[in-house]
Amino acid sequence: MAEDIPDGDRIIRFSEAVLAWDCSDRVIPASFTQKPPSAFGDAELRILLGTGRPVSIGHDQCLYLAEFAGAHESICPRGVLRKVLRRAADHGYNCTAGFEFEFMLFKESAETIDNKSFDQWTPLTRGPFGYSLTRAVANKELFDEILALCENARLPLSGLHFETGPGVIEASLRHCDALDAADRAVFFKSMIKSWAQTRGMMATFMAKVSENWPGQSGHIHISVSVDGRNAFYDSESSQNISKTMRQFIGGQLEYLKDFCVLAAPNVNSYKRLVPGYWAPICPSWGIDNRSCAVRVIPGDPAAHRLEYRLSGADVNPYLALSCAIGSGILGIEENAVLAAPIVGDASEQKYPSFERLPQDLSEATSRFAQSAKAIDLFGDRFVEAFSCSRRWEWQAVQHRVTEFERQRYFEII
Template identity: 30%
Template sequence: MSSKPTDWTEQLPQAARDYIAGRRLDEVECIVADIAGVARGKAMPASKFAFQDRFFLPNSIFLQTITGEWADNPMGAFTEPDMILTPDFSTATAAPWTADITLQVIHDVNDQQGNPVPVAPRNLLKRIVGLYEAEGWKPVIAPEMEFFLVARNLDPNQPIIPPMGRSGRRAAGKQAYSMSAVDEYGKVIDDIYDFAEAQGFEIDGILQEGGAGQVEINLAHGDPVALADQIFFFKRLIREAALRHDCFATFMAKPIEGEPGSAMHIHQSVIDVKTGANIFSEADGSESIEFMYAIAGLQNHLPAVIALLAPYVNSYRRYVPDFAAPINLEWGRDNRTTGLRVPISGPEARRIENRLAGMDCNPYLGLAASLACVYLGLKERRMPRPECTGDAYMNDTDLPYNLGDALDLLSDSAPVREVLGIEFCTVYEAVKRNEYKEFLQVISPWEREHLLLNV
């Protein structure tokens, strides 16, 4: 127990205060993101939260796989010491789908000596942002979130299919940017808007993507940690909106065979803190040498962080030609066949779009990995390969073909391991190798169909 003031609600963002204004706050969810980006923590009555400024969770939450199993602790004895979690009130936001009046608050994660726990994903992103700050830079990102609305899938043995639209037909594919396609599941979109407004989040735009039931939400550019918090919250928000209308929202990289995958494109630039200028542009508006260094950093180091951008066996099903996904590390101006695209913009908004991250990645880790590559590029001061001006799908792939290969690249990259932190990389690899081993023990329908009677 502690001396937290009873007027703690005055520390909340305006949207959270507006949400509880004139109403009795029932519950507070105290949460952190685990390695997968799943919310872990405790819920407690608001009356208790008012007098408790910290709580405890074992550090083993960062050793849990997506299946609920536990990886062996590669850093020593598995004694599960408690970590100290303290609220970051700037993250407080509504949970408007709950029956009671509830707030969610992301917590900072420190060890018992007060040091940030290095394997906590949010701490890792803060670490990378801190490297930029030490150089007098401020990283700026803008994420795009793609996901599918799908029919309820109650049997994992059955394929995922598109949801039923208001017309009574299944959502159709190959309808990119169609407004009528979005209208098919307009009630879900309406709830997404309403929930986002209650939570104080700004949506830059919503559009229909190329897949059947596939939607893209764009967020305005800003601070990496704040936007990672929003994506973390948005995933839950979108799932809850879908459940209200008898469908699922999925962020799997490739949920439906024959349809495009779902990406989390990351637009990134860097600001000089002293001048406020975009370091990717010269004073005359031309591209700077730092812009080229940043592209080179992505080309040179993205292979080693693919395990963070594509964290599951399913992730690698997205990296195939002709499905609007990158298969290489080429760069080009306004070229969507390249893994690294330079969008059309004015000098002040010059940026690089990293198209490799899947929407299944933990947003804290995906942003940290991409920013780490740019940071390394700016420090190493190397030039990129020549610009690709044609169809980059015609080139050989630069990417690992599966999670095991991607983890090997992470394990072998000294520069990436140093920037991300040895302890984080070691724990992350242990968790992901455990997941990969579990997957390899599963016999797929393809194997039963083609091998059972033919080999």
């Protein structure tokens, strides 16, 4: 058992097949165990008793998180994040994080979604109307339920509002210790999807639901401290950006392309990373610049931080945070050099080091699988297993004929 696991957690046996399933419960043929679908056994699973939270308001059911232990701990996403945080701790750093999630609500059920084409789905609200006071007041009952659900589940929010896009809501989870922040993010996504269905709605955290609408982000706010002091803050430096923060951001940008698949893990993820929608398309950083991959948010020592903007709402929070923090720690270890911040729209810059992020899941997976630094940071077994799963995901959609293709080519070709 790892040293940083608290006493009292319970070990049970659970099917290891879930580690080889894709999102449609199909077994990935070349899985981490190389076993046929009928040969999967049980593996050690650690129930994290301290994570228990009420599932809904007014009921006594609780939901607990669990992670794989023993032989499969090295490929369990939560175990990967703990490994990264131990590396940070070895340098004396304590990491704090907070997730922001955008999600879209549709006035549909699981049945009507299946029985209608997408253009017939009804979003909760029409039009963009980001930060709309009118929409927030008109949907006060809905907002009250979300706030009560989160308060009851010990998922404190620092913000809740309508975002740009029909039926889009953004929730900002309050910052806390990095591992707990990822736990809260997992609970939040699961509970919002379940809650929506009890209301006769469907919630989605897809990165891009329509090419005509903005994508759904999953930005991460991060700071690191040493002995309780914000290591990103230096009152003697420009914009209070310390040498440590510059190295941290330098590492994030250096490995943004190699580790991209951890923060953009699905085929759909790359539909979000396009110009014009405040999503990054290249390794870039700026001071309070939302077009960049990394946004520095200057403030007093208690608030000075960065925002990692690569990740979409579709991420596994443990892996996205492993990517954001792990690359930063590499930057500190390697004394990474940081170029001047971008002023203006980063997607329009033609600076010498300009290079687009991977354009699709296949390219991102190849870079990750071949990265020596990924193996060093996350472990060779995880890199192999995750790369295998992403290749499978890429292949799953390559031979599908879409409605768009039929409309575009059927008559004219």
